[in-house]
Amino acid sequence: MTQRFSTMTRHLGSSAVRDILKVTQGKDILSLAGGLPAEAFFPVAAIREAYDRALSGGGTALQYGLTEGFLPLRERLCEQMAADGCRVQPDEMLMTTGSQQSIDLIARIFLDPEDVILVEAPTYLSALQVFQSYQAVPVAVETDEHGMLPDDLEAKLLRHHPKFVYVIPTFSNPGGNVWSLERRNAVVELCRKHGVLIFEDDPYGKVKFNPDVNFPSLYSIDQQYGDNGNVIYTSTFSKTVAPGVRSGWVMADASIIRMAAKAKQASDLHSSLIDQRALHELLGFFDLQGHIRTVSAEYYARMVKMTSLMQDRKWEGVSWIEPQGGMFLWVQMPEHVKADVLLQHAVREGVAFVPGQVFYSDGSGYNRMRVNFTHTDPHLLPEAIERMDRAFRSYAAAAVSV
């Protein structure tokens, strides 16, 4: 029987990363494709303790909860955000089950078919897919390693009057780069000038290799203007605690949060109260900031090990900018290299990555790849890079023989 699916389903892409993982299943593959944090560093004992505490208070933790989220958790998060220079009240915050839900809810309350949104090039693949599932049209703003180019942004704000500008200014996915303060200020100012919202996605901001450097969020910069916020900010505990706690949050003007809560109520009523209470307990007794420093230092070590292994191979025309945080290395290859074809060679050799093209709304980036350095065990990295080396050679040989 042919199903009469909705129009939206024609725009529901499958995740390229998950497709790659499916191909590799059951095979001896070292995957650098996923965006997974290192399991060995999950604070399992503390999380176990936190759940036990959350469930020690009787049945209340197991009842239906507020759509907006567990109030004591929101209050605590507001305090934490204040330490990052963001003034936010609990009614300007919505708990979600992670960044993916935050993105989906914001898309849901803002996007109609044909609506334009502006994005970086490259940008987060799954966000692009969500926006496209609502039949919105992502338009790429010219972007360099310091962020969006203000001139092009302004031209496109004027031309398209987009619903919002979606950005990952700190350790972006896949680029791994950090926007300069100048660009942050310029983008906030331009969007205010033209009355267009900014949607700031910040899953990696805490995972920084130099703990003493601070990158102010666009949300905090926007607050210097003093009136209602023009930035919707989302972050998650997936990279700082663990993905399994399925907890993220959105901060925005209260009118936006109210509407997003309505959409969340229709989507799933509310996030797991057990998970939220456990997280609240965890933030009470666990040194999360210290934990994040430990994890970030380990990720830095893994990134350095990987890039030095890659450097040793002296792949011709292959380069990257060393990231200052986050989870990804964004690799530039010579113009003649097609990353999707290279991937087929790589999978045969037992290694996987994500071809760059999927991170662009316009199909460019074919000669780039995203490589994750956080998940693969460091002692396996030499073997992974050895396999990448064989893939490059096999690709070159096949190209010559055509």
Added chain:
Amino acid sequence: MTQRFSTMTRHLGSSAVRDILKVTQGKDILSLAGGLPAEAFFPVAAIREAYDRALSGGGTALQYGLTEGFLPLRERLCEQMAADGCRVQPDEMLMTTGSQQSIDLIARIFLDPEDVILVEAPTYLSALQVFQSYQAVPVAVETDEHGMLPDDLEAKLLRHHPKFVYVIPTFSNPGGNVWSLERRNAVVELCRKHGVLIFEDDPYGKVKFNPDVNFPSLYSIDQQYGDNGNVIYTSTFSKTVAPGVRSGWVMADASIIRMAAKAKQASDLHSSLIDQRALHELLGFFDLQGHIRTVSAEYYARMVKMTSLMQDRKWEGVSWIEPQGGMFLWVQMPEHVKADVLLQHAVREGVAFVPGQVFYSDGSGYNRMRVNFTHTDPHLLPEAIERMDRAFRSYAAAAVSV
């Protein structure tokens, strides 16, 4: 600043129940409005043990998981469903964060603006709201206490060629009634004949007052036809374990499950792996069937207590059919009574219910109310009914004085 929200937001209703609860907040109100299970009966110790076991295995429980859900949990659920006469494979099952998400995902993959769906009259308020948020048009099929009327169903299948027929055949919300076997067979047959899917919502099926009576699901009846399933079935652990575990599931033809999983991936990647693993542990060591029998017996006792208190009042023209399970009493009042006005009197007297109108897609049901008997502590029931009595009298006095 006026937000440029999407068209969908104009169709995002707020939950009438939550609106009522907001009005009553901070006041001494005995609420019979919600659909909450009794907290005192949550198996807290077992759930605590289950989370502890789930988190004893190290970091794997905290990593990203499959969108479709934790496979061992799906396998166990398939076995349980087999005991209820449903043949289902893990690839025909999707774990969700509860019925609300199941309904949203099915709506998302099937409904375009102007699509018609057929529903019972009355039907589940929040489902109606989700369908309407996708700008679908719910059309009510004539319904009596035995289920949808086949003739009217067939006429409307022919006239509207709806995307699906949404039904709650067992202890419906708000009706509390059970479809007869004859009607179940007829509806399954008619929908097959006209190639229209059935969407069967079964959150309360296990909460039955006579444990020896079985009501076959439409899903199981449909399987007697032997080929691809024509029924999408959803249920939840919210009423049998606790809402806090945020776990439900959808069963359907694999092609539908694949598409629903794509939609779930865009919505929230996957459900909490911790919650799913804990649930899997719980089903392994906890006597859930025995627990459900205990809870159902308690709910039966509460229902009997409430209805006998109501009977003692001899409210003129007020009647109900005693439910065989579920959580609600569906009360018929005289034609001249407007339940929404009565509610204002009730709230002043310190008691709340849900006026019937909100459960209809066409605005009828104004002289009905839904009363929950599971959540209020039994020793408070006499006071609640006393307040209802005062509300009726105050309503009548106000009506006379007009």
